[in-house]
Every structure is written in C-alpha cells, then in structure tokens.
Amino acid sequence: xxxxxxxxxxxLLARLELSAEEKKMYAxxxxxxxxxxxxxxxxxxxxxxxxxxxxxxxxxxxDDEAGEHLPPEKVLANAPDKEGQFFKVPRIV
Numbered sequence: 001x002x003x004x005x006x007x008x009x010x011x012l013l014a015r016l017e018l019s020a021e022e023k024k025m026y027a028x029x030x031x032x033x034x035x036x037x038x039x040x041x042x043x044x045x046x047x048x049x050x051x052x053x054x055x056x057x058x059x060x061x062x063d064d065e066a067g068e069h070l071p072p073e074k075v076l077a078n079a080p081d082k083e084g085q086f087f088k089v090p091r092i093v
Contacts, residue, residue, distance in 0.1 A: 001031035 007027045011018050018026065072085040081088040 002027045002034070 004023050004027055007018070007023045007030065010030075011023070011026075076082045076085070076087065079087050
C-alpha cells in the first residue's frame with residue numbers, strides 16, 4: 001500500500017487537491033494497482049516476443065487518383081465573398 005505522503009506527492013505533481021478521505025482511498029487503490037502489476041512481473045515471459053499492440057495492425061490506403069473537379073462556379077456558390085474565381089478573405093497583416 002502507498003503511504004499518504006506518496007499520494008500527496010503524486011497529487012502535487014498532478015495539481016490535484018485531495019481531501020483526507022480521498023488521500024486514504026487513493027492510497028489503497030493505487031497500492032492495489034501496484035500490487036497487481038507486481039504479480040504480472042512474476043510471470044514467465046521468456047518465450048513471449050515483445051509487441052506494441054495485441055492485434056496485428058495494418059494501414060489500409062487507397063491509391064491516390066486524380067478525379068473530376070467541381071466547376072469554380074459551384075465551389076464559390078456559398079462563398080461569403082469572392083473575386084473572380086477565388087475566395088476573397090480579409091487582409092491580415
């Protein structure tokens with residue numbers, strides 16, 4: 001089990017204000033989590049290859065193909081302001 005001082009230190013790092021009751025509760029909960037992690041350290045993982053994810057991940061990409069473009073009139077139909085075939089925006093200097 002973690003000490004109250006260790007919980008206070010973690011709370012300080014996380015910028016949390018905890019009541020005395022919360023400190024006691026978190027000391028128990030965090031202690032239980034660390035005890036469980038210690039149990040996992042006892043497992044024999046000698047023949048288990050390291051993995052970054054439990055499932056095999058594969059990115060699915062489609063080929064980038066040029067297609068038909070919208071006509072400028074349709075693109076600019078809802079533009080608040082336009083100049084010729086361009087969007088007109090306020091100058092920012």
